[in-house]
Amino acid sequence: MAAIRAAQLRLNVACVEKEQDLGGTCLRIGCIPSKALLESSELFWRAKEDFAHHGIRAKELQFDLPAIMRRKEGTVRVLSKGVESLFRKNKISRYAGTGRIVEPGRVVVDNTNGAIELKSRFILIATGSKPATLPHINLDGDRVATSTEALSYKEVPGHLVVIGAGAVGLELSSVWKRLGSKVTVLEVMDRILPEMDRDIARDAMKLLEKQGLEFQLQSRVHEVRVEGNQCVVECEGKEPTLCDRVLVAVGRLPSTDGLGLESLRIKTDKKGYISIDKNYATSAAGIYAIGDVVGGPMLAHKAQEEGIACVEHVVTGYGHVDYHSIPNVVYTHPEIASVGKTEEDLKREGTDYRSGLFPFRANGRAQTLGQTEGKVKVLADAKSDRILGVHILGARAGDLIAEAATAMAFSASSEDIARSCHAHPTLPEALREAALAAGGRALHS
């Protein structure tokens, strides 16, 4: 995105990528393939569990895992080709290989054919992140592995143990649970989704448990070993768990190996994230960094916003990212989405706020969909009524959060949402009702 924006702003852009397919983690081994698998597995699971509620009988329902995987790969390929064509359209030169910054203004690209040197006044580091692991766990790339491998298991694991109840852990847990695995999720904290609003996360956990996911909170894993065909997961103070596969989903780390940060004296923080100023400039002249590699929420859209803002600032002198209105979506069923502050954040800051809740149970569209679980929570400043956070657990929450994020980008008050006409019957009416409730004026509850 940064490359495309830079090209639009008439810079001569070269992009160095070591992977054969363009698109980065999100497109190749993250958001896109996982959403493809989530959709396939959800369709199967709904056909099996949910169709009967609609009066539809399906017998001898089966799935074809290789076909599911092929569809997923097809989706990735289409989108990756899309990026390629955008590159061509914007006349961005692509260099396949591993980039290395030898000094400000000089990048060397190493590949099997040798090395190419590129010169530029502006260098943007957008190398992203890689899955983190725990110090005492040895990833073998097969039975004990990360999300990358879990997107391509050749067969459905009998028993999958997932370490980490963040977005990645929950989404892949859902995929394999729906396809038939027994799934146990181990989480070191006392709750799932630590970034999300606690109350929403608690409700989400109850729903996921109802779907058969097994949670063991406050479980600190201290050893994972492979014994023959089985894995053994040892948790402090608990019996060892035997399983077929272990998915380590404990977060991600900045990917900076081989970039040459040390020789350039580019500053990083303790965790290895590149330190930047408000315009994304690193401590080395002409070198900028954005995305996962600089820390903050590990979200493709956040990286994209930063990339665009960085380039715009370099070229036009103005670039800005509103970090208060970056939405975050977890694609479980139902989806979980949030933007802005959580109730815990507000309490910690001592902000005086009002909370407006609306359950999807009372929403007409949710009733017709037969998806009435969850609720919308709108948090607004008690005095100014400005929206401070919106948290949604429910059908298509990921789509619903867009309205909230837009409203927040416009510094809207909860009354502004309440005063905007919403089509009936639709799910976004639930957001409007929650906004009304934040002002004590709910109509339908």
Place this chain on the structure above:
Amino acid sequence: MPIELKVPSVGESITEVEISEWNKTEGDSVKRDEVVAILETEKVTVELPAPGNGVITKILKKKGETAKVGDVIGYMEVDGKREKKIGKELPQAETQRETEQKEATRSRAGEKSKDATDRDRAETKETVRLMPAARRILVERGVKPEEVPATGPGGRLLKEDALRYLERVEGSKAEQPTGEKETPISPSSDVREEEIVPMSPLRRRIAERLVEAQQTAALLTTFNEIDMTAVMELRRQYRESFEKKYSIKLGFMSFFVKASIEALKLIPQVNAEVRGTDIVYRNYYDIGIAIGGGRGLVVPVLRHAERMSFAEIERAIDDFARRAETNKLNLDELRGGTFTITNGGIYGSLLSTPIINPPQSGILGMHAIQERPVVRDGQIVIRPMMYVALTYDHRIVDGREAVTFLRHIKGLLEDPARILLEV
């Protein structure tokens, strides 16, 4: 151009009002929203505000006359330069009056804000970008958007900008953030606050009548207690067959209504009223049932309750309660009554002294049923007990009669067969 002064819709079920006061006479000039007349119904009093600045030109219905909702009761001539002002005179006088009149002007609010919105669109020529909630506040308070510093993205004027401006200009709390009157549910507010809320017309009416009762009648309360074992047993025994036959639950109220009628027959003074220097006795029994309704306490009346069966009484009360909730009782149903029963027991009251509903002379207070140790045949046993209270007008009811009345009710309910036999 003359403008009609019409009787506004006062609420469901009310079709007629009485002109209780004209604050203005023909030729008087009035300001927009100033109260020109006070209209009264049995349930509420309503203020009729002027729809604009101008002069009252004609009064069609005089004080004391009745008019139907929608009737034209007068005319006024509105100034040419109408409603140019709201903002300027707003600071002191308007704010206070505005809250007072909020209720009365509500029906016209839509109309008002619509043309105000158009006006403000025309005036600003979209030079200021208003967020929807900010637009509402500024239009309501008559503030020009240009006067308010806008801090939103792209120069948009936010709700918080409007609130901040009003707070600064008016030097007081402009309004609650939501625009509603509820007390904020601020979790961590340790500021001591007083909130001044005007009494609703209905509340004022209730207050007046209660004070009137206290001042004109010589009120006295006598108490007794009733062992509810027999009634409860009877209900248990016939609950199902009763419900099956009449599709209504057999409650306690029908027993108390029946017992009261027997007691009223025995002591007719309690069913009578003082009218001047006369006492008016009746041979009919219209029993008011006090119900906490959606808008406040209402007392619908069971007409000729002496002719009603248990099922008819239960059904009528159930119907009253339902309609009281949604304010759908007719005025006719609330009028009159010769005696009242009030049941504080549903809220858990153990003992109270009800106030009579003038010009009636008695009110029976029911209370919560509670298991209590009582002595029967020299033994302490546990029985479901209810305290009952009779407040009566001592001017026409003597203490002996009042006590007899209440003891008769007690006797009937402890042995319900007596209700059937009327002994």
